Amino acid sequence: MRVLITSGGTTEKIDSVRGITNFATGTLGKLLAEQFLAANHTVILLAGLTALVPDAHPKLTIIKISDVTSLISNITKWTPLSDVCVHTMAVSDYKPVYMTDLDTVKQTPNLTDLLSKHNLEHKISSQQDYQVLFLKKTPKVIAMIKDLNPTIILIGFKLMVDVPTEQLIQTARQSLMTNKADYILANDLNTISETQHLGLLVSQHDIMEVQSKHDIAALIVSKSEETYDNYHDCRNR
Amino acid sequence: MRVLITSGGTTEKIDSVRGITNFATGTLGKLLAEQFLAANHTVILLAGLTALVPDAHPKLTIIKISDVTSLISNITKWTPLSDVCVHTMAVSDYKPVYMTDLDTVKQTPNLTDLLSKHNLEHKISSQQDYQVLFLKKTPKVIAMIKDLNPTIILIGFKLMVDVPTEQLIQTARQSLMTNKADYILANDLNTISETQHLGLLVSQHDIMEVQSKHDIAALIVSKSEETYDNYHDCRNR
Numbered sequence: 357m358r359v360l361i362t363s364g365g366t367t368e369k370i371d372s373v374r375g376i377t378n379f380a381t382g383t384l385g386k387l388l389a390e391q392f393l394a395a396n397h398t399v400i401l402l403a404g405l406t407a408l409v410p411d412a413h414p415k416l417t418i419i420k421i422s423d424v425t426s427l428i429s430n431i432t433k434w435t436p437l438s439d440v441c442v443h444t445m446a447v448s449d450y451k452p453v454y455m456t457d458l459d460t461v462k463q464t465p466n467l468t469d470l471l472s473k474h475n476l477e478h479k480i481s482s483q484q485d486y487q488v489l490f491l492k493k494t495p496k497v498i499a500m501i502k503d504l505n506p507t508i509i510l511i512g513f514k515l516m517v518d519v520p521t522e523q524l525i526q527t528a529r530q531s532l533m534t535n536k537a538d539y540i541l542a543n544d545l546n547t548i549s550e551t552q553h554l555g556l557l558v559s560q561h562d563i564m565e566v567q568s569k570h571d572i573a574a575l576i577v578s579k580s581e582e583t584y585d586n587y588h589d590c591r592n593r
Numbered sequence: 594m595r596v597l598i599t600s601g602g603t604t605e606k607i608d609s610v611r612g613i614t615n616f617a618t619g620t621l622g623k624l625l626a627e628q629f630l631a632a633n634h635t636v637i638l639l640a641g642l643t644a645l646v647p648d649a650h651p652k653l654t655i656i657k658i659s660d661v662t663s664l665i666s667n668i669t670k671w672t673p674l675s676d677v678c679v680h681t682m683a684v685s686d687y688k689p690v691y692m693t694d695l696d697t698v699k700q701t702p703n704l705t706d707l708l709s710k711h712n713l714e715h716k717i718s719s720q721q722d723y724q725v726l727f728l729k730k731t732p733k734v735i736a737m738i739k740d741l742n743p744t745i746i747l748i749g750f751k752l753m754v755d756v757p758t759e760q761l762i763q764t765a766r767q768s769l770m771t772n773k774a775d776y777i778l779a780n781d782l783n784t785i786s787e788t789q790h791l792g793l794l795v796s797q798h799d800i801m802e803v804q805s806k807h808d809i810a811a812l813i814v815s816k817s818e819e820t821y822d823n824y825h826d827c828r829n830r
Contacts, residue, residue, distance in 0.1 A: 367614065372754045372782055373683065377604065377614045406643040446610065449719035458727070462704050467695065471723065478754030478782070482686035482730065486708065489726040490695070493719065517609045517715030545609055545715070 357397045357584055360438040361388050362431075362445035364404025366423050370452045370489065372478045378446035382407025384553070385444045387573040389416060395577055400438065402430050404445065424448055424494045431497060435504040440580045442511045443498050444541075450491035458486035502536040509583045511576055512537045517545045521556070528558035538583060541572060594634045594821055597675040597745075598625050599668075599682035601641025603660050607689045607726065609715045615683035619644025621790070622681045624810040626653060632814055637675065639667050641682065661685055661731045668734060672741040677817045679748045680735050681778075687728035695723035739773040746820045748776045748813055755783050758793070765795035775820060778809060 363385020365378035386408045389399045398415045409418050421427050424447060435441060454473040464470055470490055480487070498512050512535055514528050528542035540558050547554035555572045557564040557579065564579075566572045600622020602615035623645045626636045635652045646655050658664050661684060672678060691710040701707055707727055717724070735749050749772055751765050765779035777795045784791035792809045794801040794816065801816075803809045 370613070372616075373752065374613060374615055374685075376607070376611060378611055448611075450724050453723075458704065458708075467699055471695075479752075485730050486690075487687050487728045487730075489728060491724045491726060493722050515610065515716075 357392075357439040357580065358400070358437060359392045359397050359580070360400045360402070360431075360434050360441045361385050361392070362402045362421070362427065362441075362443045363388070363409075364407025364421070365446040366404060366421060366427055366448045368423050368448045368451035368494075370455055371475060371480050374480075376448060376450070376452060376491070378448055380404060380407065380444075380446035382409065384569050384572065385442075386410050387569055388442055388444065388576060391573045391577045392580075395581070397440075400434050402427065402434070402445070421445075424451060424497065427497055428495065428500070431500060432504060435501055435508060438505065438508055439584055440509045440511070441501055441505075442576055442580070443501065444513050445497075446515070447497050448494055451494050453490045453492045455480050455487055455489045457484035458488055459484070461488045496535075498531075498535045498537070507587070509580055509587070510535070510537045511539045511541065511580065514540050514542045515545060516542070519544060524556060525558060525563060528556065532558065532560060539576070539579060541576070594629075594676040594817065595637070595674060596629045596634050596817070597637045597639070597668075597671050597678045598622050598629070599639045599658070599664065599678075599680045600625070600646075601644025601658070602683040603641060603658060603664055603685045605660050605685045605688035605731075607692055608712060608717050611717070613685060613687070613689060613728070615685055617641060617644065617681075617683035619646065621806050621809065622679075623647050624806055625679055625681065625813060628810045628814045629817075632818070634677075637671050639664065639671070639682070658682070661688060661734065664734055665732065665737070668737060669741060672738055672745060675742065675745055676821055677746045677748070678738055678742075679813055679817070680738065681750050682734075683752070684734050685731055688731050690727045690729045692717050692724055692726045694721035695725055696721070698725045733772075735768075735772045735774070744824070746817055746824070747772070747774045748778065748817065749774045751777050751779045753779070753781050756781060761793060762795060762800060765793065769795065769797060776813070776816060778813070 364382035365380035367375040367377040369375045389401045389410045392399050393413050401418045402421045403409050501510050514531050524542040528540040531540045541555050543555045553569045555566045601619035602617035604612040604614040606612045626638050626647045629636050630650050638655045639658050640646050738747050751768050761779040765777040768777045778792050780792045790806045792803045
C-alpha cells in the first residue's frame with residue numbers, strides 16, 4: 357500500500373519571528389511510519405518542522421510542513437496517489453490576521469474593520485503593555501481528504517482534554533460522519549504520558565481500546581491492511 | 594569560567610494544545626556551548642524545548658526551558674553562580690491573557706474587562722470564524738541579569754528584520770546601556786541563512802563584524818575570556 361502520514365504540528369506566522377503553534381512531538385507519526393515500512397508499505401510522511409522523523413529508508417519520503425497552506429498543498433498532491441491516509445497532525449485551527457495594540461482596538465468603532473488589515477512590519481513592536489491578535493479559522497484539512505480521493509482509507513485523530521469516555525466516543529463518531537473517515541483514534545491529553553497513551557480506535561460499528569503509542573500504531577497498520585484487502589477483494593469478485 | 598548560555602525559543606501556552614512561540618533553532622547556542630567546552634570552561638545551557646543541543650559532556654549541564662516563567666526561575670538560580678552569560682534565546686515578549694470569539698469582544702463595552710478574564714476550558718473551542726487573543730508584555734529577562742550578578746560578563750543578542758546597519762548599531766548601543774550589557778550581537782534576519790550569519794558584536798567603544806555562526810561563537814568565546822582576564826587582573830592589582 358502507499359501510505360500518507362501527517363505528523364507533528366503546524367505553525368502559523370504572526371510575523372517573521374513569532375508564530376502560533378500546535379504542540380505535537382511527532383512521536384506517534386514516526387512510530388506509524390516505521391511500522392508501515394516494516395510491513396513493506398511505501399510511506400510519504402508530511403512532518404511538522406520540529407517533528408521527530410524516522411531514519412532514512414528506501415521506501416520513505418519525508419516532506420517538511422510549516423503551516424496549513426503548505427499542508428493543504430501537499431495533501432492535495434499526495435492524497436490522490438495514496439491508498440491510506442493517517443492524519444495525526446495537530447493542525448492550527450486559527451491563523452493570525454492582524455495584531456495591534458490594545459489602545460488602537462479600543463479606538464476602533466467597528467472591530468470588523470481590523471480583519472481586513474495586515475501587519476506590514478516584519479517584527480511587530482514590543483513596546484506596548486498589551487497587544488491584541490485577531491485570528492481567522494483555517495480550512496478543515498481532514499474534511500478535504502475523501503473529496504480528493506474517495507477510495508482512500510482515512511484514519512483521523514481527535515484529541516480532547518479531560519472529557520468522559522462517552523464524549524470521546526461521541527465526538528469520534530461525529531468526526532467519522534463529517535469527514536467520511538474510516539476510523540478515528542480518539543484520545544485525551546490527560547491519559548497521554550511518556551509511558552502510556554490510551555486511545556480508542558472508533559469505526560462505524562466498532563470501538564477498539566489501546567494502551568500505548570506502539571499499540572496504536574500496530575492497530576492502525578493492521579486495520580488499514582484489513583480494510584484495504586476487504587475493499588480490493590470486493591472489487592475483484 | 595562558568596558560562597551560562599540561553600538558546601532556542603520560549604513558548605507561551607494559549608491552552609493545553611496551542612501556544613505562541615518565538616522561532617529559533619538553537620544552532621548558535623549549541624555552537625557556543627561546544628566552543629566554550631572546547632576551551633575548557635563549564636557550561637550551563639538553558640535550551641528551549643525544540644532547540645538543538647550539544648552531545649553530553651562532563652562539563653555541560655542542559656536544562657530545558659518551556660516559557661518565560663521557567664526561564665526567569667532558572668536565570669535567577671544560575672546567574673549568581675556564573676562568570677559569563679550569553680543570552681541568545683528568542684524570548685516571548687508577550688504571553689496570552691485571554692482568548693475569546695470576536696462577537697464577545699464586540700459586545701464588551703470596556704475591553705479592559707477582558708484582561709482580567711482567564712480561559713477555564715482546557716482546549717478553546719474552534720467553532721467560531723474569528724477569535725481574539727489578548728496578550729500581555731512579559732518581563733525583559735536580559736534587564737534582570739546584571740541586577741542578579743553585577744560582575745557577570747553579559748553578552749546579549751538583538752535580532753532585527755530588514756533594517757539599515759546604522760539602525761542595527763544604534764539599537765545595539767541602546768541595549769548595551771539599558772541592560773548594562775558588555776556586548777550586544779546585533780543581527781538581521783535578512784542576512785541569516787544556512788550558510789551565512791552576518792553579525793556585529795557591539796561594545797561601548799568597538800564594533801566587530803563577523804560572517805558566520807561559527808565565527809560569532811568563536812568571537813564571543815575570545816571576547817568573554819579577554820574581558821574576564823582584564824577584569825580579574827584589575828582586581829588583583
